Amino acid sequence: MANDVIIKVRNLSKSYGKNLVLDDISFDLEKGKIIGLLGPNGSGKTTLIKILSGLIHDYDGIVRIDDNPTGIHTKAMTAYLPEKTYLADWFRPIDAINYFNDFFSDFDKAKALEFVKRFKLNPKQPIKSMSKGMQEKVQLLLIMSRSAKLYLLDEPLGGVDPAARATILDIIMKNYAENSTLLLSTHMVNDLEGSFNHVLMLGHGKVLVNTSIEKIHSMGKSVEEVFKEVIGNAWETD
């Protein structure tokens, strides 16, 4: 059913110089799912997310988000959390909240301010004087205060300690907008296995697995086992 598809990718290829990162991949992802984008480092996860968020334009193939080519419309409906800190270092949480409030019509300022209280952040403390964990919390509260159709989260648990991981995951799962889709890239399969209802595994620029968690479990396997199996095979064939 075409209407149920939030992300449609056809024959997508992307290379950096001679390095082919995504190699003629095609897939559909359905609306309303929590999708794990899995793969080892360098498998093309970040590149795929950047293409979906409209940051990379020079690729071959077709990419559609909710039937639209990437552009203003898709940026308005997509909440993107990159791996890096993308806020100006002099920004304070209150500045960042006002900035998002200016540009995203789906941004809930009251919810963001509530997050600031919950995270025990000082709304007037400059980002540059915050720890990495606090900076990530600020970015996360900005993203999770939007009612986006699609959330693209690139390694949201990458730089945080195991204790904070559970909290961040809990915030993501409890606060994303109803009926929206969450595409979350990670290589921490173990931590997130219970959260996904669909997985897309990339390796060597190819889609290795695109299936529901139900199907994986019906084979009597865990996501981690499948991950090790297919990624291991991909490395071996290399």
Added chain:
Amino acid sequence: MLGKLIKNDLKFGAHSVSLVYLSALIASAVMGISLLADLERVKYFSSIAFIICAFAIVIVTIITIIQSVSRTMYGNQGYLTHTLPVKTGALVFSKWFSAFFWVFLSLLFLYASIVFMYFYISGESAFQMIKSILLSDELSMLINEKVLRDVAIIEAVRLVIMVGVISMYVIFGITLSNVRPFSALGNIGTVIYSFITIVGGHYLGKGAAKLADLNIGVTPDSLKLIATEAAKDAILYENGAIRPLTATFTEIVFAIILYFAVILLIERKINLK
């Protein structure tokens, strides 16, 4: 959305240049105190400090604006800038306007400082000076008062235009230094490409003027568009003045072309690292 972009970009710019203006404010305060105290030595040093400050403001403003544009467009902050639901053209226009505004403000500050310092040191009042220039018999025979005023307005407008034009040249230079294979030179690339574009624009204007030498003829009675040597002679005969037009116009067109080139490069070639 464009208004919100401009508002935020001006805020970013203000944050970048605020320290420079703060130091100028301190120098001004010292000058003010020395003026009240009438201390010659303090007056001398604070005057030098003030002029250095005024020049530093221009240079530091240009550098910080280049850094700010680079960071917010092609650095980590670009991840936020380029995921905003706004047209690329609006993004580029907003960056250009902010750069233009801050550089123009710094130049205005420099000119005002020089004029102020002249009166501060010479002790002559501005009114007296302007009056003596305008009423000087020798000068009034050469150029009419109204012509002088019109030429001053034309030159002021040309300065504003050229600041805008050069701001776009620099934004093009920054953009090009983020496109493969030009990105190989890194930050030095920004300086080199901006310099080449500025020089290129200048010679393009000069070349165009050779092909079609359009000028504004300023006479006591009117402003005229003139294109021939005979018309130029006639203006000079009337004690008028001639200001070149083709080169400025060509550079405006070149800057507009570069504006679209920047949009095209962002939409087709830029990959944020």
